[in-house]
Amino acid sequence: MPHTPRILWTDDEIDLLRPHVLFLEDKGYAVDTAANGADAINLVREQAYDLVLLDEQMPGMDGLETLTEIKRLRADVPVVMVTKSEEERLMEEALGERISDYLTKPVNPSQILLTCKRLLERTRLRQESTAQGYLQSFGEIGHAVDTARTADAWVTLYQRLVRYDMELQGDEGARQIFHDQYQKANRAFGQFVEDRYADWVATDRSRDDERPLLSHEVVAQHVLPHVEADDAPVVFFVIDCMRYDQWQMLRPLLQDRFDMQVDFHFGILPTATPYARNAIFSGLLPRDFVERFPQVWAGEDTEHSRNQHEELLLQQLVKRHRMQLNLRYDKLITTDDGRSFAQSVHNVTQHDLAAVVVNFVDILAHSRSDSDVLKELAPNEPAYRSLTRTWFEHSWLLEALQSLAAQGATVVLTTDHGAIRSLRSSKVIGDRETSTALRYKYGRNLQCDEEDAVFVRNPETFGLPQHSLSTNYIFAKEDFYFVYPTNFHHYENRYRDTMQHGGISMEEMMLPVATLTPKSRA
Known part of the structure; x- marks a missing residue:
């Protein structure tokens, strides 16, 4: 069941605000009330609230004193101060993040509702907006993956993908779609690097604007x-x-x-x-x-x-x-x-x-x-x-x-x-002199599935040292990591879901x- 946001409204004239409380309850919020600071503190001590509405001027313990005690008990709860005047010190409190917002009396139901929605539902609304924006851009991003022909185009695409990766939270369906598209982009990036890397190494950058x-x-x-x-x-x-x-x-x-x-x-x-x-x-x-x-x-x-x-x-x-x-x-x-x-x-x-x-x-x-x-x-x-x-x-x-x-x-x-989170294994065969890294290897007579890797038979063309006449290099693409056939399943499980580097991916x-x-x- 979805969580019902719980609000505590504290005001010494809370009985006069009963219509406002009913309005919020009608909109799906659970609202508790208190007529003074001491009662509010007791309720906060006993109950976790998603939001506190707090009258500034109350007999006995006033709003700021109550605020201090509430924050001591529940430092992360958002507090909206309700005041009769817009005083500079309240703005300073807001800027200091002791209060999340303040409202000036008299307040109307719509004003309260908008404040509650903004503070309680902004994360959900932002997540929904981001997911909707990504899904609307899905085709455009796919086209960009298919048509990226320069390093600059790939950098622009990668920045966009990272932004969605960082913002796209809460919607598991959208994240799965994104994951599949990101994996496709990394596959295309591997092919792009395989096709261009030798040219980058052989060309002076001053003579080729498209070379990174x-x-x-x-x-x-x-x-x-x-x-x-x-x-x-x-x-x-x-x-x-x-x-x-x-x-x-x-x-x-x-x-x-x-x-x-x-x-x-x-x-x-x-x-x-x-x-x-x-x-x-x-x-x-x-x-x-x-x-x-x-x-x-x-x-x-x-x-x-x-x-x-x-x-x-x-x-x-x-x-x-x-x-x-x-x-x-x-x-x-x-x-x-x-x-x-x-x-x-x-x-x-x-x-x-x-x-x-x-x-x-x-x-x-x-x-x-x-x-x-x-x-x-x-x-x-x-x-x-x-x-x-x-x-x-x-x-x-x-x-x-x-x-x-x-x-x-x-x-x-x-x-x-x-580094990349390595999730898929790829079998590799080499002799005892083969290097030990998981995302790249060099040695003699290396064998692997060339769908999973870039195979470099002439190291010179990739600007690499050639340790012997028969030295080859292989670089894992996407999120693959190399495992030898001996004790394959043991090492496959040992290195799955580890952060590795040395291969070809956008992240690396x-x-x-x-x-x-x-x-x-x-």
Whole structure:
């Protein structure tokens, strides 16, 4: 049965308002009444209310005193103050979010009804409106998926899909339709990348307007121009494994301090830290990076062992651009690292360019894969996004960014790759030398279902290092993950519904580059 909203109306002349109470009850609300603040508090203590209507001027305990006690008992209940005059302090109370609204006496039934609907049903009405808007746009979005031929078209489509993904709540039917369409879009995006990626790698971006900015071009395009043009210090953040939808959750927490310009770059393949983040800091494709810095690439092939030289790579990149800069580099892995950075963030602005790698979001993605508790807290995409926002809202990183805004620093914030919730397995066959990642593999004589993956027989064409003459690469498309035939069902179940990266999907490849300019400099 649908929930019947329950209202508490407190007024010392409540008997005179009986017609208004009956009117609300006729409209489907359950209304309790109280003639004074003490009775209202007792009712709130015993009963959960969806809304409280509260007279400001009552004998004994007045409205504001009653409000304070109600909020102590039920901090989240919306309270509408009913007053005889529009006083400035009531507006201040509303702005301070102690009250949700106020009404001036005499009130009429329609006025009360509209206020109740707005406060009690706005979520449902907004959800219904969003679902209706999406269903009306279904055909248009489908056409956009079928006809997207450029990177810009895909970025525009992806932004639209993310907006619906974040807003489309409450209507399970509409969400299922959306899920199917989103999956179709990711399938088409995989084909788009398979068809175009070799051309992107082979073509200079200045000669092809339709070619997207790639990872290795981010610093030259979005960071160094600010160092040259701005008098202010520039701080470059790379938040490992941050998707665009996660950025959209963080953005509102920064908008009061910064003006923001958000662009996109496409993550290089594989969309994994050893490749993508080295590309960002070196300004080179993996193929050229390995040729120029073989000592960096040598050694154990793990997620982070090949990312220990990013400061050196950035120095070399700046040198190739014939710039002499006072550089600083920080890699923040633990919470203690982050707190220490935030406490001394004033030192960061003493450099022309500071680069900061933040590992927490990547740790969150991997921890969700390994922890039943985190998987319970974030069982789906909306919950995963909310978990990211909760961390950021109370994090040292937000504190540091606020401090940088106060110091007038320009902040460029991006990521090396995103991640996708991997839900479907795909069998792969390789020898014992094959790499171990779940969304991409390289090795000799790899075999897999080519419907599920992009198969790269000539790594050179994808800007990738060729470890031997017979090296192949495969990249999982959509939400597939690779599993070997041996103990297939065990590993299929183990890795299903984990956050993975390295393959080809909208989430992993279309990445925000946000330029944050402090409003204090405007």
